[in-house]
Amino acid sequence: MDSSPYSTTSEIFAVGGEDYLKEGHTPTTLPERQEEILKLRRSLKPAARGAGAENTFLSGKAGQGKTAAAKAELSELEAFAEAQALDLTTVFFSCEGISSSYTLACGLCEKLGGENPNGHPMQKVLDHLWDAMNDIGGTIIIVLDEIDNLGTDDKILYSLPRARDKDYVNDDVYPSIIGISNDLQWRDNLDPAAKDSLYDDSIFFAPYDANELRDILSRRASKAFRETTLVYQNPDGEEFEISVDLDDDDDASLTECFESVDADRDDCTLVRVESDVLSDDVIPLCAAYAAQDKGSARQAIKYLRKAAAIAESEGDTRVEEEHVRTAKGEAERELIIEGMEQLTTQGHLALAAVTILELAGHSGIRTRDVYDVYKALSDHIDADQLAQRRMRDHLIELDMLSIIRARKSASGSVGGEAYTFKLRVEPSTAIDVLEAVSRFDSVDFDDLVKNWLTEQQTLG
Numbered sequence: 001m002d003s004s005p006y007s008t009t010s011e012i013f014a015v016g017g018e019d020y021l022k023e024g025h026t027p028t029t030l031p032e033r034q035e036e037i038l039k040l041r042r043s044l045k046p047a048a049r050g051a052g053a054e055n056t057f058l059s060g061k062a063g064q065g066k067t068a069a070a071k072a073e074l075s076e077l078e079a080f081a082e083a084q085a086l087d088l089t090t091v092f093f094s095c096e097g098i099s100s101s102y103t104l105a106c107g108l109c110e111k112l113g114g115e116n117p118n119g120h121p122m123q124k125v126l127d128h129l130w131d132a133m134n135d136i137g138g139t140i141i142i143v144l145d146e147i148d149n150l151g152t153d154d155k156i157l158y159s160l161p162r163a164r165d166k167d168y169v170n171d172d173v174y175p176s177i178i179g180i181s182n183d184l185q186w187r188d189n190l191d192p193a194a195k196d197s198l199y200d201d202s203i204f205f206a207p208y209d210a211n212e213l214r215d216i217l218s219r220r221a222s223k224a225f226r227e228t229t230l231v232y233q234n235p236d237g238e239e240f241e242i243s244v245d246l247d248d249d250d251d252a253s254l255t256e257c258f259e260s261v262d263a264d265r266d267d268c269t270l271v272r273v274e275s276d277v278l279s280d281d282v283i284p285l286c287a288a289y290a291a292q293d294k295g296s297a298r299q300a301i302k303y304l305r306k307a308a309a310i311a312e313s314e315g316d317t318r319v320e321e322e323h324v325r326t327a328k329g330e331a332e333r334e335l336i337i338e339g340m341e342q343l344t345t346q347g348h349l350a351l352a353a354v355t356i357l358e359l360a361g362h363s364g365i366r367t368r369d370v371y372d373v374y375k376a377l378s379d380h381i382d383a384d385q386l387a388q389r390r391m392r393d394h395l396i397e398l399d400m401l402s403i404i405r406a407r408k409s410a411s412g413s414v415g416g417e418a419y420t421f422k423l424r425v426e427p428s429t430a431i432d433v434l435e436a437v438s439r440f441d442s443v444d445f446d447d448l449v450k451n452w453l454t455e456q457q458t459l460g
């Protein structure tokens with residue numbers, strides 16, 4: 001028997017099954033987004049006739065299948081173009097970490113032409129970009145994912161979609177942009193005159209509801225887990241099982257399964273998952289938790305993946321509701337830790353001050369208590385020192401991020417609201433995060449805690 005803790009056989013996951021619950025897996029069909037995909041197809045259609053696609057804007061909160069839908073539809077178009085020997089090029093560009101038009105233009109040059117003109121003036125970079133497009137020629141579809149990272153430095157978004165109208169590129173070049181944004185407000189903040197002319201079409205991805213999330217999870221589960229099949233119902237009310245062959249790594253295989261039982265996938269509804277390794281409530285619970293929050297498929301899948309991993313690490317052979325609850329707690333903690341890591345220096349200072357006081361045994365911590373520690377700390381690391389009121393705003397923000405709890409206290413001072421603050425995370429977790437912040441390299445937290453020990457403790 002294979003008894004190593006790294007034994008590769010799993011009682012829960014099918015061989016290679018975890019991959020279906022990972023971020024990298026892209027489904028080829030998204031039945032819950034049929035309408036949105038049809039709209040996108042309409043925008044892309046002119047490209048299939050050798051002209052330019054419509055400039056299109058996809059928006060919706062994170063985890064709504066925007067990236068997956070765009071990827072699936074573009075690969076469909078690419079396959080068609082290849083079969084028809086069309087002169088079509090698609091480029092998928094993630095704007096993660098790109099916050100200026102300049103960096104975006106450089107990145108696109110590199111992607112399209114292989115060379116990054118970083119360092120040259122903007123006009124030169126743009127010339128590079130148009131040259132690269134001219135060299136490629138034909139229809140060019142550029143997907144700019146997470147375009148909201150550009151913030152307000154969005155100049156390039158005015159020239160790029162109109163490169164052809166403005167004669168920046170040759171007559172035989174048909175460029176177009178598919179912009180994708182997770183931030184619903186971002187587009188509203190664009191220059192009003194330009195915002196309407198920027199895109200021909202715009203497609204909104206509404207949050208998934210619990211039923212849709214359940215279906216998405218069920219399909220993933222049928223591939224990820226052992227002994228797990230989907231039970232569908234046809235329009236006559238007859239039930240039948242579909243089990244997907246793991247060797248086929250896409251949803252197209254699912255459609256084939258339907259054909260093999262003489263059913264049309266679009267007419268059938270998924271009624272349940274039959275599984276030896278998932279108890280009945282696991283998928284509905286993951287779906288419900290995610291639906292209550294942001295309706296994010298990413299989050300729902302994460303709950304399922306974590307729940308299964310927890311069950312497995314505990315040596316259980318079935319994933320139960322309890323594992324989902326633990327998974328949800330863990331995922332939430334991870335999110336809070338990420339929130340702590342991404343704070344500004346002022347946010348870190350405010351957090352550090354509360355943490356130090358709490359470790360020193362203080363309770364009912366008031367703004368002015370925090371401010372004393374804050375001042376000492378900001379002096380020490382040579383950071384800007386805010387007024388007490390502005391520092392308090394940072395504390396309130398920490399409360400909104402679920403990192404600390406701010407309570408309005410009864411004994412409010414005249415003319416302002418008084419608060420008490422309490423950590424909502426383990427002090428040791430906060431310290432771990434703070435110690436990793438380079439700005440705090442010279443801070444000895446143990447020392448500071450000793451300085452602020454409560455009187456009882458110093459006397460006792």
Ligand SMILES: Nc1ncnc2c1ncn2[C@@H]1O[C@H](COP(=O)(O)OP(=O)(O)O)[C@@H](O)[C@H]1O
Binds near residue numbers: 030061066069
């Ligand atoms: N309708 C769907 N069917 C199957 N998987 C989906 C569906 N919608 C989203 N997903 C999956 O959920 C995750 C998040 O989707 P993604 O397209 O990255 O969201 P967005 O780009 O809107 O943030 C990905 O793993 C994706 O494959």
Ligand SMILES: [Mg+2]
Binds near residue numbers: 063066068145
């Ligand atoms: Mg995305």
